[in-house]
Amino acid sequence: MFSSQKKLIKHLKKGHTGAYSFLVDLHYKELCDYASNLARDNFKSEDIVQNVIVRMWQQREKLNTNISIKNYLYKSVYNEFIDQYRKEVAVTKLEKKYIESLDTVIEVQDVTEINRLMKLVQNEIERLPPRCKETFLLSKQEGLTYVEIAEYQNVSVNTVEKQMVKALSIIRKKMKEKVMSILFLLFGTKKT
Known part of the structure; x- marks a missing residue:
């Protein structure tokens, strides 16, 4: 044929x-x-x-x-x-970080304190610049990959990465300690 x-x-x-x-x-x-x-x-x-x-x-x-x-x-x-x-290795590392974060949060035995920190993180997310906030929530809340976000926003993957770095940087500066633990509690282990 x-x-x-x-x-x-x-x-x-x-x-x-x-x-x-x-x-x-x-x-x-x-x-x-x-x-x-x-x-x-x-x-x-x-x-x-x-x-x-x-x-x-x-x-x-x-x-x-x-x-x-x-x-x-x-x-x-x-x-x-x-x-x-590579994706499996990344997920395994992410799961390890998630467990470590839970251990850190569990050390804070006061549930009121955990709730307060979670509320603070949510407030900081709300205060992010609009494009930065949208990118962050699409990644962490909706579980979209950077490629999917780039296609949705009609921007490059590099732009998405920069927005995520900016968002995490802003949140870290405001929250200082335990921010990653709280982010894991809020958004789980969704892939970036």
Whole structure:
């Protein structure tokens, strides 16, 4: 059907679903095996491969007709594995900070004091500059990633990061101690 790699990629770029099905049939199992060797988890490996194949289809117009599609898929599976691994490590660190923060707050045994600190943090959030406040709440309250916030606000991810740094800096200056513990209590461990 597809006599050459270039022909296959050209059909993919044009959005022919037959080319996509052919590609999936040809490489899916071997990509899952490769991902399984990386992740050492069959369910995770299938997620990795599915993410790669779906993303490739979504971005098919950008495919270069001179590449090796097999090498491209393997490299993409590897990169997806690395991305997922980094996210898991970040979540583990965040969970550790959350537990440490809870321990710190629990040391303050006076519930009235905890409530007072939480109210102070909420007041400081309300006083943030409007764009800064919106960015902070989208991240911490709504759980959006920086990329999602950037798309929603039609700004760069760098701008979102700067707004978050600014918000946390303002809150820290006002609150001084125990602010991170209170933020964790208010917003939990939602990803940034």
